[in-house]
Amino acid sequence: MNVSSDAQVPTAAADLPAMISYMLPMAHKPSRYLCTPPPGAPELNWKLGEARVTMHDGRARLAGLSLDRHGFVMMQAPTAVTDFYDQNQVERNYYPEAEQLVRNVTSAQKVVVFDYNCRSGSKEDRQRTGVFPPARFVHADYTPRSAPQRVRDLLPAAEADARLDGRYAFVNVWRPIKGPIENDTLSLCDAQSVATDDLVATDLIYSDRQGEFYNVTFNANHRWYYFRHLQTDEVLVFMNFDSRQKKVVPHVAFEDATAAPNAPPRESIEVRAIAFF
Numbered sequence: 001m002n003v004s005s006d007a008q009v010p011t012a013a014a015d016l017p018a019m020i021s022y023m024l025p026m027a028h029k030p031s032r033y034l035c036t037p038p039p040g041a042p043e044l045n046w047k048l049g050e051a052r053v054t055m056h057d058g059r060a061r062l063a064g065l066s067l068d069r070h071g072f073v074m075m076q077a078p079t080a081v082t083d084f085y086d087q088n089q090v091e092r093n094y095y096p097e098a099e100q101l102v103r104n105v106t107s108a109q110k111v112v113v114f115d116y117n118c119r120s121g122s123k124e125d126r127q128r129t130g131v132f133p134p135a136r137f138v139h140a141d142y143t144p145r146s147a148p149q150r151v152r153d154l155l156p157a158a159e160a161d162a163r164l165d166g167r168y169a170f171v172n173v174w175r176p177i178k179g180p181i182e183n184d185t186l187s188l189c190d191a192q193s194v195a196t197d198d199l200v201a202t203d204l205i206y207s208d209r210q211g212e213f214y215n216v217t218f219n220a221n222h223r224w225y226y227f228r229h230l231q232t233d234e235v236l237v238f239m240n241f242d243s244r245q246k247k248v249v250p251h252v253a254f255e256d257a258t259a260a261p262n263a264p265p266r267e268s269i270e271v272r273a274i275a276f277f
Contacts, residue, residue: 121265
């Protein structure tokens with residue numbers, strides 16, 4: 001696949017062309033093993049193809065972006081955490097910060113912060129700390145099957161039943177660990193530009209359970225946004241799943257062709273939360 005998209009958004013000075021990887025259409029359900037696959041089975045069974053898209057400058061359009069319409073916002077959010085590679089600091093100090101942030105942004109009645117990932121573009125950092133690389137294929141983290149299951153995993157049965165009868169949303173809080181971010185920048189797709197048929201439920205197979213996330217196929221209507229040179233006191237807050245509005249924000253790291261050859265590797269942390277309304 002070598003296709004292009006120029007979905008209609010007024011241009012801004014810092015808009016960029018970029019190549020990103022989508023899943024190629026396939027006849028059967030895609031899957032990935034996060035454990036040892038059975039003999040003869042591949043670790044994953046789908047293929048990716050590149051598409052040329054325009055990354056629209058989110059900073060130039062900040063006032064017009066909203067969580068309710070686009071599915072994401074960028075905002076200032078200072079933190080007291082001094083070491084995001086320290087699990088105790090993250091869980092003791094950053095989880096409460098993220099919980100309050102999501103509560104303020106969404107006006108949710110209850111917020112449960114339940115997970116986080118650190119990512120680094122440096123192979124040496126990944127070997128030293130065990131963190132993940134930036135995700136360089138378009139995806140979204142939860143589906144109508146895996147989202148309610150995660151709620152049941154995290155809450156007592158009676159509360160889960162009650163909460164699942166109401167509206168709930170999976171929300172990510174993404175922050176640079178070191179700034180500014182110059183490459184492998186996280187880009188976010190306007191939820192309004194995503195069609196249901198673009199989202200492909202994909203099995204995640206563990207040794208003891210099975211999850212599901214969305215791969216995404218190319219659609220020329222997709223509108224992509226990025227926020228240039230994000231700093232450590234700035235965060236992206238975006239929807240991964242919304243039970244009532246069916247809002248999903250595909251996302252992907254992209255290579256910035258304007259970055260300096262010696263740009264430092266991206267380091268970031270993403271916290272996952274569930275907002276109950």
